[in-house]
Amino acid sequence: xxxxxxxxxxxxxxxxxxxxxxxxxxxxxxxxxxxxxxxxxxxxxxxxxxxxxxxxxxxxxxxxxxxxxxxxxxxxxxxxxxxxxxxxxxxxxxxxxxxxxxxxxxxxxxxxxxxxxxxxxxxxxxxxxxxxxxxxxxxxxxxxxxxxxxxxxxxxxxxxxxxxxxxxxxxxxxxxxxxxxxxxxxxxxxxxxxxxxxxxxxxxxxxxxxxxxxxxxxxxxxxxxxxxxxxxxxxxxxxxxxxxxxxxxxxxxxxxxxx
Numbered sequence: 001x002x003x004x005x006x007x008x009x010x011x012x013x014x015x016x017x018x019x020x021x022x023x024x025x026x027x028x029x030x031x032x033x034x035x036x037x038x039x040x041x042x043x044x045x046x047x048x049x050x051x052x053x054x055x056x057x058x059x060x061x062x063x064x065x066x067x068x069x070x071x072x073x074x075x076x077x078x079x080x081x082x083x084x085x086x087x088x089x090x091x092x093x094x095x096x097x098x099x100x101x102x103x104x105x106x107x108x109x110x111x112x113x114x115x116x117x118x119x120x121x122x123x124x125x126x127x128x129x130x131x132x133x134x135x136x137x138x139x140x141x142x143x144x145x146x147x148x149x150x151x152x153x154x155x156x157x158x159x160x161x162x163x164x165x166x167x168x169x170x171x172x173x174x175x176x177x178x179x180x181x182x183x184x185x186x187x188x189x190x191x192x193x194x195x196x197x198x199x200x201x202x203x204x205x206x207x208x209x210x211x212x213x214x215x216x217x218x219x220x221x222x223x224x225x226x227x228x229x230x231x232x233x234x235x236x237x238x239x240x241x242x243x244x245x246x247x248x249x250x251x252x253x254x255x256x257x258x259x
Contacts, residue, residue: 023050024230027062027074030055031195032102032247032255033217037075039246040237049230057175059128066222067091073221073231075099075238076192080153081130082220092223097235098216100247101256102191104131104138105205109181114142114206119165121185127171132156134215135188139167142207191254200254216258 024044028034034055041051054071056062062074063085077085079095086093111117123144125135133155139145146162147155157169172180177189178197191201201208209215219238221231237243239259247257 022048022230023052024073024234025052025054025071026234027054027056027065027071027076029057029059029062029076029192031192032100032251033075033192035250036100036238036243036247040234040240040243043237043240043242044233047233049233051234059131059174063089063091063093063220066093066220069222072225072228073219073234075219076217077220078130078215078217080134080215081128082218084128084130084153093220094223094226096219096221096226096231097239098218098258099238101209101211101213101216101258102195103201103205103209103213103254103256104134104188104190104215105194105199105201105208106138106142106186106188107181107194107199107205108186110185111206114144117144117165117167117186117206120168121165122168122170122183124170124172124177124180124184124187126174126177126188126190128174129154129156131174131190132171136160136169138188138207138209195251195254200252202253211256 026037028037034053037051037053044051059077062076065071066074082093082095126132130153133153136147136155140147144165144167145160148159148161151159170184174190175193177187178193180187186206194201219235225231244257247255
């Protein structure tokens with residue numbers, strides 16, 4: 001091999017290495033996380049980071065992919081969900097920063113207010129542990145049920161100690177909840193799935209979480225990548241004044257920045 005060919009090969013390898021080093025793979029649910037990531041994509045591109053967004057339609061895949069190393073970070077979950085997930089599947093995933101709150105809300109196609117919910121009504125809730133507990137706490141604040149004192153984020157339907165209207169709790173996969181609205185009297189739906197069918201927690205819900213909720217969604221990565229420069233650039237972009245203004249305008253209060 002000539003000196004010219006050797007030099008050419010070295011330069012090619014250097015280019016490939018540089019390109020791969022600036023690639024950041026982030027998993028997200030499509031709305032709003034995927035949309036927010038797409039907003040910051042050009043901001044990162046100016047800093048030499050190629051943000052590649054992989055969308056997931058469930059709450060299991062983004063953590064599994066992150067633990068296996070096929071993505072570098074994810075944006076879709078709150079800290080209580082991550083903690084519950086890793087009790088059974090420890091994947092060395094850690095929170096980087098709180099980014100936004102998608103208010104969990106109670107929706108219905110059949111009634112216009114919580115007081116209109118009739119005795120024996122069926123109410124669907126997410127079936128994953130942390131979101132189910134969160135939904136039950138929402139139903140408690142709405143006055144439909146009362147939970148065992150101090151149960152908090154560990155609540156299940158078995159912890160309901162008062163149910164005056166005898167509502168029937170139906171446990172469904174979170175992604176199925178929007179489709180369940182025609183089959184139940186009401187459903188507690190995560191904001192990302194509600195937004196996909198044009199439901200706004202502030203405008204359309206019977207009852208929703210307020211700004212004091214502890215369930216803010218986080219940017220997460222693995223411990224070994226926590227100080228990665230590209231992760232830090234992503235964090236800065238996601239919490240910039242530009243991103244905050246865009247979220248407020250785009251979602252009209254249905255998604256709340258937490259920075």
